[in-house]
Amino acid sequence: MVYVLDMSPLEWDRITVPPDSAWQKLVDGVPLQQNDIPVEPRFIGRFKVPDISIPTQYFIFVSSHGREILDELAPGCLAYFPMELRVPASMQPAKNYWFVEVLSRAQLIDWDRSETVPRLVRAPDGRESRALAGRGIWGAVKFKAITPDLPPLWREIDVDRPNVNYFQSKWSIFMRDEFWRELDGRFPGQLSARKIKED
Template identity: 50%
Template sequence: MVYLLEPVPRRWMRTAGVLGDLLRKQIDGIALQPGDVPAEKKLEGRFELPDFGSAGDGFRFVSDRGRAALEELTPGCVAFFPISLKVPTRMRSAEAYFFFDVLPRAQLIDWDSSPTGPRLVRAADGRESRALGSMITDPSVKFKAERPETPPIWREADLDRPTVNFFVSKKHVFLRDETWEALNARFPGQLVARKFA
């Protein structure tokens, strides 16, 4: 099974907002550098910050406890960037928070079984480029089975064929079944149980 790393949605009063260049780099799969990540962000809500959180499209963060779990379960697979979350004291539940970037790439979308549509942007070499015809969470999107070499955590890679490039947004983070189960056991109620067969 393949799981999406998806923090439980929260009702924010103030979010991280649109991140522009940072989100574009995530979508294109460009590894982030410290200068790409904001040093601080103001957030506000009526809840205590979770260990795995999302405060805007492409703005995912973990607490120091979430970081420790990812380092143990997915060693060498995640880059962490310290971030100062400017939140009311009542929201702070950890000593430190980190923006994170998942480094491994894998290609598990079954492009032959998933509906696709043409992209306006062609591949760099001029070939046709196609993308999923629906959201990554749509049941029509199919995934291949995990293989022994599938990383414990990854972002999807494009699939290149001689006449077409299949493009997927790399902002989504995927987990092997056992990785998701371990995180969910340590942080119950913080992640959405969305799996793909």
């Protein structure tokens, strides 16, 4: 069973949105650098700052405690970029925070059994590029069997064949069922995920 990490269930009153260039890098699978991360992101909410949160698309941050748990559950799968989180004192912030990027990669979408459509953007070498049809990963997608060597969470890699490139946005963070259940149990009410249902 595969889950996709979703935005925070908490209702933030104010968020800092990273630049479009960083978003595009994540979509394309280009590794982020420290200068891609907002130096002093500002957030406002009427709750204690969570140890792990996704207040807006692709902006994942963790406290020291959140980082400790993620490293326990998914060692070697993540990169951390230090940042100065700016929030009101009433939100009881921790001392240190990091922006999180998922580094682990896998290829679990079964492109031979999934319905695809041509993309407007071709592969860098001019070959046809195709993506999932309809609602993408929420539509008619098929997955390969989950194997023991699959990382606990990952971003999908492209599949290159002689005449076609199959592309899935690297923004989506996929998770194994057992990893999501453990993560949700460690951080109750802080994260949200959606289960992918195969047609």
